[in-house]
Amino acid sequence: MTPLAVLTDAAFARMEGLAIRYSEGIEAAIDAARLPWTIARLGCRAEWRFCHPAPRNGAESAAAHDEDLDQVTHLYFLNRGVLLTPFHAMALMCPDTSEADVDLAVRVFGECVDALT
Numbered sequence: 533m534t535p536l537a538v539l540t541d542a543a544f545a546r547m548e549g550l551a552i553r554y555s556e557g558i559e560a561a562i563d564a565a566r567l568p569w570t571i572a573r574l575g576c577r578a579e580w581r582f583c584h585p586a587p588r589n590g591a592e593s594a595a596a597h598d599e600d601l602d603q604v605t606h607l608y609f610l611n612r613g614v615l616l617t618p619f620h621a622m623a624l625m626c627p628d629t630s631e632a633d634v635d636l637a638v639r640v641f642g643e644c645v646d647a648l649t
Contacts, residue, residue, distance in 0.1 A: 547575075554634045555571050565645045570584050576624060583596035
């Protein structure tokens with residue numbers, strides 16, 4: 533794939549669709565476990581937060597941060613072959629992200645939630 537092929541409406545639509553799939557899967561696991569967490573999506577990016585309702589500004593976001601849970605979830609994911617961004621619990625879809633990648637991340641999230649609860 534050439535760099536210009538990434539900057540297409542089709543590429544962004546595909547990545548956004550994957551982010552929607554990811555967000556819906558994470559939200560379903562949060563709801564099933566009845567956790568007071570949320571997930572927010574913006575385009576090709578999705579991030580869960582350890583609070584409900586979702587933060588509306590930087591101060592609320594900072595107050596909702598849980599360093600221990602952040603580290604545990606990152607390590608849980610990493611030990612199962614899924615890399616999140618090194619800050620927050622953010623997933624970014626790219627042109628090479630597949631449905632299988634998203635499904636793996638959602639499965640790992642569910643397993644992590646089960647282990648924590």
